[in-house]
Amino acid sequence: MNIDDLVAIDIHTHAEEPCCSPRVDGYDEFQAGLAKYFKNPAGAQGMLPTVQETAAYYRERKIGAVIFPVDSERETGFRRYENEDVARIAAENSDILIPFASIDPAKGRKGAREARRLVREFGVRGFKFHPTMQGFYPNDRSAYPLYEAIAEEGAITLFHTGQTGVGAGMRGGMNMRLKYSNPMYLDDVAADFPDMPIIAAHPAFPWQEEALAVATHKPNVYIDLSGWSPKYFPEILVKYTNSLLKHKMLFGSDWPAITPDRWLSDFEKIAIKDEVRPLVLKENARRLLQL
Template identity: 80%
Template sequence: MNFDDLIAIDIHTHAEEPCCTHRDDGYNEFQAGMAKYFRNPAGAEGMLPTVPQTAEYFRERKIGAVIFPVDAERETGFRRYRNEEVAEIAAENSDILIPFASIDPWKGKIGVREARRLIEDFGIRGFKFHPTMQGFYPNDRMAYPLYEVIQEAGCIALFHTGQTGVGSGMRGGMGMRLKYSHPMYLDDVAVDFPDLKIILAHPSFPWQEEALSVATHKPNVYIDMSGWSPKYFPPILVQYANSILKKKMLFGSDWPAITPDRWLADFEKIDIKDEVRPLILKENAMRILGAA
């Protein structure tokens, strides 16, 4: 990947489709609920992009993209998109895609072995965790052996934080419990793994100030600004992005729920200092990825 040729790096994009030839029972309803929440008609019509299509979209725009599946088989019953498959397609599009993986920490030792193999054999650069979808508190000690592998390899751990569009408006919230994604649980992780690069994904509604506090206090914690249109960012997030956390904020779209076109257009309209914009759009991501 030639970072000089890129105008931005999107630190948060999804490989959404399951690994098999058909969707699991309930997956259409799940995606329709997500599409309604994010006002994304493509999801409602079952037209989610493949990973090669994602690569082409981002290549046309000269935007690098970190891409990952979400392993939430235990909680949702939906088979995951195979980490190996995502990594293989990313390797074929290495000019534009950076592969992350996802392993449900409840998988225990088998998950730890998978993480080691993915790092060693497939060049995985980081791991996505979704505490609400995976049903765990990030500071639960059962997840620590997995974090140890990630820290040892110098990889990134990216955690969903705050409310989620997953299950929003669906009966019982599709079983999703918002409490698991409180960013303060990641303060413990940052203490216990001081060399682990941690990203708090999304404006952490309704715990935005807690997320800002953790990122301010812990040098190994960053925040990505994905999942929301910038026009809805709370003022305190913009304030910190312009000041003490300007080197810790990362551009992320949450593709395909939100497109970079939409995010970047709205980002142009908010009050971010000119000297801070390139930090958020690319330079901070290059630093955490070890490319700067």
């Protein structure tokens, strides 16, 4: 990966196309609901991009991309996209893709062993957690064996925070519980694992100030700006991006739900200082990922 040639690094993209066929576990209905929430016709029509197609899309735009699946088998019943498969495809496209993995913390020490193997044998750089989809509080001690393995291997953690489009508008919210994704729970994780980088994903509505407080207070906590068009960013988020947290804010799109084209176009139109824009778009991720 030639970082100097890239215009940006997208810290938040999903490996979303069905990993197994046919899907009879409710996954298609879930994607249709998600597509409706994000007004994403590709998801509604079952035309989600493959990881290879994602690589081609980002290569054309000269944007690096961190890509990951989400292991939510226990809570949703959806078969997970195998971490090894995502990592292999990322390795084939290492000029543009950076592999993260996902492991349900409920797997305990088995999950910790998997995390170590993925880092050592597959070059995985970080791990994605979705507390609402995975049904756990990030500071639950049962997750700590997995965090310990990740921290010892020098990898990064990325946690969904705030409301989610997953289950939005569906009956019972698809049984998703928003309470798990309050970013304040990451404060305990950051204190207990002070050398493990933690990314709080998304503008964390309705807990935006909690997310800003944790990132300001804990040196190892960053915020990615994915999942929302920048035109909807609250004023206080823009203020902190321009000041106290300018070295800790990261560009992320939430592909394929939100495209980088849309996100970057809207980012150009908000009041971000000229000297801060390159930090958000590439330099902060470059430093965090040690590229």
